[in-house]
Structure formats: structure tokens, C-alpha cells
Amino acid sequence: MRIDKVIETQLHTSRKEMKRLFAKGLVQIDGEIMRNQSFNVDSHLHCLTVDGQVVEWYERYWLMNKPAGYVTANHDKVVPTIFDLFATDDLVAGLYAVGRLDRDTEGLVLVTTNGPLGYQLLHPTKKVDKKYSVRVNARLTEKDVQAFSEGIVFHGGTRCLPAQLLLKSCHDQESEAEVVLSEGKFHQVKKMFLACGKKVTFLKRISFGPLELKTLPVGEYRSLTKHELEALRPFMEGGN
Incomplete structure (x- = not known):
């Protein structure tokens, strides 16, 4: 602040x-x-x-493992939001999710009262890495890895920044991989695979900058550790 x-x-x-x-x-x-x-x-x-x-004042920092079926908005009249999963005592004024995850996407969400931190983490010039675990409905190949590294081009001409595609298991009907991006276009991961002729059937964010999801159960959240806060310090002071 x-x-x-x-x-x-x-x-x-x-x-x-x-x-x-x-x-x-x-x-x-x-x-x-x-x-x-x-x-x-x-x-x-x-x-x-x-x-x-x-x-004395007190900023809040929570790391959540968002379940599928929830949105990251503070309020929604139709579908549940991640804030429905918070204990009442933790729902302080000014709390918000940094960035967004689609309703059907799981994984790491940073929830905080620190507005400038969110701005810095999401600013395009910062190029903060985000890693996703992904499953698609077809075989992934080295050709796809190359396409990601060169920058996927969407229908209409929009080019993505180069990204890492790390193959985990590849079969004709299903493949698993990890993707590392440094930008955040709307539905970007799904569109990138679609441009390669594959459909995403499962998507989970497992890291965001220096933060890692690790073993946090789906639907739960925890406070950031001192080590994680120190790792975020450059972004907290990035606008100074």
C-alpha cells in the first residue's frame, strides 16, 4: 500500500x-x-x-488452490466465487484475487489486500512466469514444443510471446504437459493448444512467479510464508 x-x-x-x-x-x-x-x-x-x-497496519496474503466450478470475482449472482470458501473472519475489506482463472480451471490464486502488488505482478513489462499443468485430447509432439517456443499465433494474427511446453506423457487420445507463460491473454492456454489442433480437457495453475502450489489441497488456502513474502518484495517495491 x-x-x-x-x-x-x-x-x-x-x-x-x-x-x-x-x-x-x-x-x-x-x-x-x-x-x-x-x-x-x-x-x-x-x-x-x-x-x-x-x-501499525496489516496486509493479508493468502495462497489458494482454487477448485473447478468457482470464479475468482469478489461477487457473482449466478456461480460460486472463491471467496465463498473463505472463513468469515478472513474476509476483510479490500481483499481481491490477483488475476483470474477460468471457472473450469483449478490451481494457484494469490488473494491479498495489497493492490500495488497485484498491479506489479500482472503488468506486461514484468513478464512474471506462470506454470500450468495441462491435459489435452490428442498426442503432443516436438512440433508443438517448437510452435510454443516460437510464439503461437491465434486466428486473427495475434502472436503470443514464446512459451515453454514441457511434455510429460504423450498418447494418441490424451497427453499431459506443463506450460510456462510470461503473459496472460484471455483463455490463453486453451487457445494456444487449439491453435495446434488440440483441446484442453484439464488445466491447473501450479506456480505464479515465486509462489508454488505444491501439496495444498484443492479448495483450501493458507497464509504466505515469510520466505514467500521476501520473494515478492521486488514486486511490492516495484512501483517505488
Whole structure:
């Protein structure tokens, strides 16, 4: 969250007073004077003091293994959302899913109150890797691997960035693989395989940047570890 927003929210500071605090060097991050009001701070990684007073606030970070059949929107009148799976005490104001997964797609979703973090992770210039486990209805070959590495072209001329296709098992009626992308076009994975003449029958995101799903059961969520938060630090401070 922006440092001026934290101070405004927690200390109920006016704009005039905010400017005075920064101008006089009364705002500090980890003991260092901070004059950039738009600096992004995180409660897990930074100590913020204003005129010698420690300012406390708390960002939420959850890693969820989304089940099929749920959408990542905060609200939907027709289908269940991932937020229906959260305990009431964990549903704090400002909580949102970073990016989206299709209703029939499973896997890793980062849910947080940290808006700037989501912006940085999803910004096209950051090229954050996302890895998917995928099953298709036909045999995958080295020709498909080459097509992915060169950049799949959709009907209409849209070209995807080069991607990794890692073959796991290949049979005439079904193949399994992993795909690593660094962009996030609408229905991208499904369209990429469709461009190769295959239909996706199962799709699960297993990693997003430094975050990995590992053994988290489907439908459950957990807090990020200190190690994971540290790994996200460059994105939390990416807009500073």
C-alpha cells in the first residue's frame, strides 16, 4: 500500500499535515527518512514510524488452490466465487484475487489486500512466469514444443510471446504437459493448444512467479510464508 495512504488511513491525517510530515523528515521506513509519498510499504516487510510513533497496519496474503466450478470475482449472482470458501473472519475489506482463472480451471490464486502488488505482478513489462499443468485430447509432439517456443499465433494474427511446453506423457487420445507463460491473454492456454489442433480437457495453475502450489489441497488456502513474502518484495517495491 502507498505510504501516504497508510498514514491517512491509520492516523487520519489531512493532506496539509501529510506534506508537513514528509517535508520535516518525520516519516521513516526502517529507521531511514522517507520523502517519497507514493512509496509502497508492506506491514510484513517494513517498519513505519511517523514523528516517532510506530504505525501499525496489516496486509493479508493468502495462497489458494482454487477448485473447478468457482470464479475468482469478489461477487457473482449466478456461480460460486472463491471467496465463498473463505472463513468469515478472513474476509476483510479490500481483499481481491490477483488475476483470474477460468471457472473450469483449478490451481494457484494469490488473494491479498495489497493492490500495488497485484498491479506489479500482472503488468506486461514484468513478464512474471506462470506454470500450468495441462491435459489435452490428442498426442503432443516436438512440433508443438517448437510452435510454443516460437510464439503461437491465434486466428486473427495475434502472436503470443514464446512459451515453454514441457511434455510429460504423450498418447494418441490424451497427453499431459506443463506450460510456462510470461503473459496472460484471455483463455490463453486453451487457445494456444487449439491453435495446434488440440483441446484442453484439464488445466491447473501450479506456480505464479515465486509462489508454488505444491501439496495444498484443492479448495483450501493458507497464509504466505515469510520466505514467500521476501520473494515478492521486488514486486511490492516495484512501483517505488
